[in-house]
Amino acid sequence: MTTQLGIALLGAGRMAHVYGPKINAHPGLRLEVVYNHRIASAQRAVDLYGGRATEDLEDALKDPAVDAVVIATPTDTHVDYIETVARAGKPIYCEKPLDQTLDRVDRALTALEAHPVPFMLGFNRRFDPDNGALRTAVQNGDIGRLTMLMSWSREPAPPPIEYVRASGGYFVDATIHDIDLLCWIAGERPVEVHASGSCVFNPEIGAEGDFDLTMTTFRMPSGALVHINNSRACAYGFDQRLEAFGDDGMLQTINHRDDPLIRWDGRRTEAREPLKHFFLERYDQSFYNALDEFHRAIIEDRQPSATAQHGRDALAIALACQTSAKTRQFVCPDYGT
Amino acid sequence: MTTQLGIALLGAGRMAHVYGPKINAHPGLRLEVVYNHRIASAQRAVDLYGGRATEDLEDALKDPAVDAVVIATPTDTHVDYIETVARAGKPIYCEKPLDQTLDRVDRALTALEAHPVPFMLGFNRRFDPDNGALRTAVQNGDIGRLTMLMSWSREPAPPPIEYVRASGGYFVDATIHDIDLLCWIAGERPVEVHASGSCVFNPEIGAEGDFDLTMTTFRMPSGALVHINNSRACAYGFDQRLEAFGDDGMLQTINHRDDPLIRWDGRRTEAREPLKHFFLERYDQSFYNALDEFHRAIIEDRQPSATAQHGRDALAIALACQTSAKTRQFVCPDYGT
Amino acid sequence: MTTQLGIALLGAGRMAHVYGPKINAHPGLRLEVVYNHRIASAQRAVDLYGGRATEDLEDALKDPAVDAVVIATPTDTHVDYIETVARAGKPIYCEKPLDQTLDRVDRALTALEAHPVPFMLGFNRRFDPDNGALRTAVQNGDIGRLTMLMSWSREPAPPPIEYVRASGGYFVDATIHDIDLLCWIAGERPVEVHASGSCVFNPEIGAEGDFDLTMTTFRMPSGALVHINNSRACAYGFDQRLEAFGDDGMLQTINHRDDPLIRWDGRRTEAREPLKHFFLERYDQSFYNALDEFHRAIIEDRQPSATAQHGRDALAIALACQTSAKTRQFVCPDYGT
């Protein structure tokens, strides 16, 4: 019998609508409360996914049916909610990133040290089965010692400029996924990063001082080198690839599509349809698996595998990439003490 | 809210153990009773999947909690059970084949005509998403008019000789899957078949007058030609492929594996791990989807899409293939009236 | 230093224009004479490829500069020319097929027995590097014992009806290539064939009693089964594939294209351009390699590897396929004594 945990979902925006159905689909989770400071938004989520709506966070946290909390609010509110929920002693699953500044992230780390509840950061791509298989193969020594690691992450189309303005910049918003994934696979953090960015798709993004096309390099303590390329536009869908190169060989992941067929016609042969559209389609399973890890960790009375410290590391690296691309300098990430 | 149907599962052998977990996994189905003439076997299934055990079929059929019946007993008992259950007025899902003889299949058809309950034959491969995508693409005209259709079905290793003896022969036991699938995709039945068989893997199979390696050809009313090849052994797993060729192009399905990675080493490059082991692994999803079609048909008060008549057609074709391979003659299948 | 052989090319039609440039490209061959009964046609070939034109065959054969003869005349003249050239004692390379009837082929065999000159039949596909690699791998035991062998040969578009009328039928004209190739790879000849044909592309072909879509099966003495499919039309180019299946694995050849790139766009991903157009493009190298085998055999004073007997075998099998498709019977090829 699966132990079922009552969940309070904080937030009623885009990411809340990602987590709502996943919570419902998981036999070990049960949506109890949706909290939002605007009750109407919370109610709309409740209408779709069940539970009850509230605009009073304390009310949600005191509810004895609430065993754990999923934070899916705007990024700049994550740290405040973490502090409040940790103080209330409830396990926390927080959508990434923790925050856009190291100072505030450190506040969250301090709160979690003072109130050591199970805490999981939503680096869902670790929980993608393909990415996990690559990490397992690397760690099993299938390619010997790892020497190069590469990640492609190209999005279908640039987001609205309002999204970009609030995003913390392309490295903090998007590259951070590749950063966490590659450090997790390599088992080490870069000693130094250098990155270049361009703005080629939407000049408004450049006017904000941000990039929509980047290439990033890490030098790792082991000597391994890491490459990430990101693009805010991609004609053929959401391009997500990893390549791990080592002494004894190479491993690559494969892009996903909805259509399983190989197609031959007078224009193209051995062809496949375009890729999954974007992250909701491509990482549907991994969001579920991430919640599953959260559930298991609570049941098994242990910390989840994607920690707040991992979130701090990834942010430190992403900020170093941003600095590198803006100042045209090699940068050592600020890993704190 | 999903309408839940109480299921009586008849049988407690290999196929019953395939359907047990699938019934449990389906939110619209609920295992109520497991019937087997040996109560201990029924009880073992109940211990694993729930419900209650009985050795009294009437008891199961009279249970008001039983809304529908899944027949997963030995093939030669299917027709008797169909007659009994149809008379009791319960919807029937019956594992394929209906029977190994057309006479007995016709008895089942007669019973279903007299008692027109919803009846579904377990041609699960139709419900595989890849096979379905190929059929949809063919029917959408993606390759224009269909002119050739090919199927590969190569099993990992020959079954025990006892299994072979009771199987009705390789064509009736295994090729029947390809037969149904290809007729379903093509939307027509062969006017004529010719087939060759060899025994190259286990001489005991040959001693039974059976084959373990076959190639089959159909001529279709439209002029399309169909090829099937079957092997009772395959070094690299369960090889399952379809190829549809038409005026405007070609469509192919892709084999499935557990490992998602592309692997390069000093011996092989761009390589993949071996295929899924056998049908339980490869068609896991399609068994579930077949039960889902059964559930939907009952809820929607319609006949399921894989009918008893399809089962009769496929058997008639399989028997014609067998006759062709044994007598070295082209054979027209006996489609009845 | 390469020993250079003076060549008399018989014929000035399509195949002569295939061999002319290949003779010139080979450092060991030198076009000396082009013979055609219409001197103007011969002269046109000479204008393109060099040598001298003649309408007098004896003149060509008596020329001391002529070391060997390439017969590229219409099929129904092959046997007569073979008799004449063999009597003149010159090595012969003859375009396939030897003839469309076994009686006349036997006349050629008799002539070659009486005048045992080096004789090579132009089964050029044996000399394709990919096909050769597959045979070598099969014979090296890379897949253990061979149990299934499959060939696809789909042409871009039906030939003019005049060509079809003179072709001897689809099996004799085209399937004969697959037949020879598969027997050469398998190292054995079928004990029995069965085939089906349709006419789906050009009804004029059907009106001639011929087919434009066929599927053929062989049962081999070892128990191996062989499948060939042929189509007179193919939307994506000249589809040429082989698949060899054995106890330990499978080997496949790959289609060829002019464009080497993998192409991704909004409509298709991981795509390739269409295949090489037809046999002149696809087997360009193999025609050259076939002439090279002819050259080597003469220099090394041995019989070439593709013999007149192989041509007789392939014709016997092709005629058996034709009979099978027309009479809807299994047929044993007439291999003579």
Added chain:
Amino acid sequence: MTTQLGIALLGAGRMAHVYGPKINAHPGLRLEVVYNHRIASAQRAVDLYGGRATEDLEDALKDPAVDAVVIATPTDTHVDYIETVARAGKPIYCEKPLDQTLDRVDRALTALEAHPVPFMLGFNRRFDPDNGALRTAVQNGDIGRLTMLMSWSREPAPPPIEYVRASGGYFVDATIHDIDLLCWIAGERPVEVHASGSCVFNPEIGAEGDFDLTMTTFRMPSGALVHINNSRACAYGFDQRLEAFGDDGMLQTINHRDDPLIRWDGRRTEAREPLKHFFLERYDQSFYNALDEFHRAIIEDRQPSATAQHGRDALAIALACQTSAKTRQFVCPDYGT
């Protein structure tokens, strides 16, 4: 009729033995003289490829049968020979790189300005058909505007340490190929480079201050970003790939192998044999094609397409990469005036 040019080949080392057979294979080139300061080495090349040996450069350059010169001597002698041969008024094909220092390269440019003979630098990879097809497709707009360009060049095994010592460093020795190729494809030169290098395979290489594993990034004037990765070791052969990403799609080249088959066995499926061993095997055709461009340019009285200025640009970029990797700074290449 092909106009044949008499060639003086300077050098008798490894690269001279690459060019000797290629000169012989080209119908428009004829090896007349092999010059080496050690006559015995020159004679060994002559024994293999023909011509006459000399240790007197003036003698070779005055020979009226010598129409053009191929310089395949050690890199640090290229500039001196270019000056001498340019002064003698003979067309020059010079193996890359021009030199390891910009000062000396500028001397060569000055000499070629004073004596404007046809001059071609041996950037053979431009003449590889696959690389050429990618450039043509990019320039045809097949992927719209180019935004990312990536190159992989991984060698099978580290060279002897003596080779490394004389090589000018990994960027100048090897990356320079990728640099020239990518600038040629993109049609622009980087405004800035940043690179990281490690020494993971042979510590002796690191002791020389050199790298055996590098990742390089270019920012181009158009905003396009370029990535190169190089490794002195690769388990599966000589990995050579290009990827071009643009607004409308992506293009990729494919690695080459000797074995054309797709192989399936109990360990690996859809597998290919390892890649071509190294550059001599992989770029065999492109060396020939480069000589062909040299021949055509002379015949057509024009400059060859790979110029000394391209050589200077590539060296300036390679040196900037080296400086970047050593100083951990972003570097602007010194393109001279």
